[in-house]
Amino acid sequence: MGMETKIRKWINGRLLKLQGIGISQSAIWTSSRRLIGLAKPNTLIASVHPADKLSLQSFQSLGVNTVVKNAPVVQQSDVVFVSVKPQVVPSVLSEIQPLSSGKLFLSVAMGITLSTIESSLSPQARVIRVMPNLPAVMCSGCSVFVRGVNATDRDAEITQKLLQSVGTCEPVDESQLDVVTALSGSGPAYVFVMIEALADGAVHMGLPRDLAYRLASQTVLGAGHMVRDSGMHPGQLKDEVTSPAGSTAAALRQLELSGFRAAVSGAVEQATLRCRQISGKTT
Numbered sequence: 151m152g153m154e155t156k157i158r159k160w161i162n163g164r165l166l167k168l169q170g171i172g173i174s175q176s177a178i179w180t181s182s183r184r185l186i187g188l189a190k191p192n193t194l195i196a197s198v199h200p201a202d203k204l205s206l207q208s209f210q211s212l213g214v215n216t217v218v219k220n221a222p223v224v225q226q227s228d229v230v231f232v233s234v235k236p237q238v239v240p241s242v243l244s245e246i247q248p249l250s251s252g253k254l255f256l257s258v259a260m261g262i263t264l265s266t267i268e269s270s271l272s273p274q275a276r277v278i279r280v281m282p283n284l285p286a287v288m289c290s291g292c293s294v295f296v297r298g299v300n301a302t303d304r305d306a307e308i309t310q311k312l313l314q315s316v317g318t319c320e321p322v323d324e325s326q327l328d329v330v331t332a333l334s335g336s337g338p339a340y341v342f343v344m345i346e347a348l349a350d351g352a353v354h355m356g357l358p359r360d361l362a363y364r365l366a367s368q369t370v371l372g373a374g375h376m377v378r379d380s381g382m383h384p385g386q387l388k389d390e391v392t393s394p395a396g397s398t399a400a401a402l403r404q405l406e407l408s409g410f411r412a413a414v415s416g417a418v419e420q421a422t423l424r425c426r427q428i429s430g431k432t433t
């Protein structure tokens with residue numbers, strides 16, 4: 151029996167009702183690739199606003215049950231994804247609090263702390279905070295998780311298996327979660343802007359746009375792959391591309407003059423501060 155089959159059997163035996171609340175568009179795709187790979191579609195249920203026709207269609211095409219209220223999702227579930235916006239989390243938690251005893255809640259909400267979630271649910275609820283990212287859609291995500299006070303080893307194992315089926319997943323301390331959110335949670339957006347800017351530059355210099363996007367995206371993929379797997383420092387890899395008096399050196403000088411490094415690291419700082427603001431923390 152292969153590892154994947156083992157994992158499916160393991161999860162199917164225990165997660166017969168793996169379900170979510172307010173699952174967003176990104177989570178729909180996630181469901182199609184990972185959750186449905188690990189549990190039967192008809193054991194999943196999602197709360198979806200009736201006006202959200204796209205989500206409804208996506209869930210239905212996958213064979214996932216949909217309802218318009220959150221209560222039935224929690225009532226019928228062992229594991230509940232809380233994937234509404236942080237500003238909506240308090241009202242959703244107070245709505246489902248009476249139904250939350252004995253359930254495992256996986257919250258992906260940015261900046262909403264374990265203590266806030268735990269104090270808003272039954273003392274018998276188990277909570278894990280997760281920070282995934284959008285490339286989970288393509289099974290190339292990276293996620294981290296933090297266990298709440300009641301979460302068991304088995305809960306952590308379930309969380310890790312779910313998230314690892316669409317990328318990487320590792321435990322972190324809650325004190326690191328705002329920075330992780332700013333780095334890998336939001337990071338795909340920074341990279342998308344970079345890809346768009348690379349392609350815009352190439353189009354400006356005469357390349358067709360479709361070719362420019364293909365080359366820009368593959369360049370980012372390849373460079374990421376090298377940093378992850380070569381064991382070399384990114385600065386060393388940069389030096390390998392940069393021929394004396396060549397074109398890369400001219401480009402890098404322009405990036406430094408434009409404050410590229412400061413802009414990117416400042417983006418991570420600002421995103422972290424926004425997470426802290428949502429958490430109500432000052433540091």
Ligand SMILES: NC(=O)C1=CN([C@@H]2O[C@H](COP(=O)(O)OP(=O)(O)OC[C@H]3O[C@@H](n4cnc5c(N)ncnc54)[C@H](OP(=O)(O)O)[C@@H]3O)[C@@H](O)[C@H]2O)C=CC1
Nearest residue numbers: 172174199202233234235236238258259260282283284335
């Ligand atoms: N987008 C990303 O890449 C990532 C997002 N996250 C986290 O995921 C969460 C969702 O983000 P995102 O998908 O971008 O946001 P969206 O606004 O796209 O999704 C939130 C969903 O919740 C629904 N919703 C709103 N109110 C309620 C309610 N009371 N009960 C049930 N469902 C409700 C919304 O429906 P409607 O639109 O009809 O109001 C919408 O479908 C956030 O907490 C965010 O921090 C974490 C990591 C990455």
Ligand SMILES: O=C(O)[C@@H]1CCC=N1
Nearest residue numbers: 260331332335336337
């Ligand atoms: O922008 C946000 O608030 C969320 C958190 C991480 C990615 N998106």
